[in-house]
Amino acid sequence: MPKIETVLGPIDVSEIGFCLMHEHIVVSNWSMRQNFDDWFNPDTEIPKAIDELSQAKALGVDTIVDLTPINLGRDIDIIRRVAEESCVNVIAATGFYWNEEPWMAGWSAEQLAEYMIRDIEIGIHGTSSKAGIIKCATDHPGVTDSNRKLLEAAAITHKHTGIPISTHTCVGNRSGLAQQDVFEELGVDLARVVIGHCGDSDDIEYLQAILARGSYIGMDRFGLDSLLPTDKRVQVIAELCQHGHTGKMVVSHDACSHIDFFADQGMIEQFAPNWNFRHIPTDVLPALKKEGVSQNQIDQMMRANPAAIFAQKKPY
Numbered sequence: 001m002p003k004i005e006t007v008l009g010p011i012d013v014s015e016i017g018f019c020l021m022h023e024h025i026v027v028s029n030w031s032m033r034q035n036f037d038d039w040f041n042p043d044t045e046i047p048k049a050i051d052e053l054s055q056a057k058a059l060g061v062d063t064i065v066d067l068t069p070i071n072l073g074r075d076i077d078i079i080r081r082v083a084e085e086s087c088v089n090v091i092a093a094t095g096f097y098w099n100e101e102p103w104m105a106g107w108s109a110e111q112l113a114e115y116m117i118r119d120i121e122i123g124i125h126g127t128s129s130k131a132g133i134i135k136c137a138t139d140h141p142g143v144t145d146s147n148r149k150l151l152e153a154a155a156i157t158h159k160h161t162g163i164p165i166s167t168h169t170c171v172g173n174r175s176g177l178a179q180q181d182v183f184e185e186l187g188v189d190l191a192r193v194v195i196g197h198c199g200d201s202d203d204i205e206y207l208q209a210i211l212a213r214g215s216y217i218g219m220d221r222f223g224l225d226s227l228l229p230t231d232k233r234v235q236v237i238a239e240l241c242q243h244g245h246t247g248k249m250v251v252s253h254d255a256c257s258h259i260d261f262f263a264d265q266g267m268i269e270q271f272a273p274n275w276n277f278r279h280i281p282t283d284v285l286p287a288l289k290k291e292g293v294s295q296n297q298i299d300q301m302m303r304a305n306p307a308a309i310f311a312q313k314k315p316y
């Protein structure tokens with residue numbers, strides 16, 4: 001049985017169970033945290049994360065993939081503690097977000113990949129926790145020179161270690177296809193890539209164009225209704241299931257127990273009350289069933305597809 005690295009050690013792929021493939025425990029800027037004591041309060045935020053994941057566990061969530069990249073404040077000590085106390089398996093990521101940070105200009109894709117490979121082969125930040133997935137991102141600028149370098153670093157790391165890639169896209173510029181172009185050019189098997197944030201789109205033609213090239217698609221922002229409401233997201237998944245794509249979709253929230261993108265934390269509750277780790281088991285799965293998606297198809301998307309993505313770990 002193939003093994004997958006969780007932050008608390010390797011498990012059999014069969015133990016992944018019900019898996020949310022794109023979530024975040026804490027997103028909090030490292031520089032601000034280091035300089036201002038009140039930027040992030042671990043005494044309140046860590047128990048909150050443990051409580052939120054424990055609630056998800058009670059609803060049947062066995063595993064989450066924490067896709068927080070290095071430069072969005074990935075904090076392995078917090079991730080480990082939350083995994084330990086919530087008893088949810090957590091798979092951590094290595095890789096970089098799309099922001100063009102000045103230091104990035106001076107480093108090659110190969111050099112960045114060396115650090116990512118270290119996260120996967122040795123462990124993250126002096127711990128025994130190894131990254132189990134590679135994150136990369138393009139967002140609204142698309143595949144700029146800088147973002148292309150980050151995709152190249154992801155491809156090098158993937159080919160060296162064999163662990164899967166999961167991306168962040170912006171549906172506005174259909175950048176999922178541009179990411180596939182780069183990966184294909186670099187010799188990456190597109191079937192080992194999850195093109196993320198596809199759930200923000202109801203453009204079936206765009207989604208089928210990505211699927212036709214063999215990648216998985218992340219229907220992974222349930223709860224962010226301002227980008228696309230839940231009922232629309234559910235209809236798109238149901239339609240793609242009818243078209244025979246059940247085996248290529250993974251479903252998640254991209255929720256964060258804590259995220260510092262908004263100065264007013266209360267605003268998140270207000271504008272996205274369902275953006276949490278419970279929305280899918282509580283509301284989305286019953287809604288999918290109402291749209292004709294069977295329990296077998298749900299199990300495929302929530303259990304079998306994540307296991308298949310992690311099972312094919314082999315270097316090129």
Ligand SMILES: [Zn+2]
Pocket residue numbers: 022023024067168254
């Ligand atoms: Zn995310």
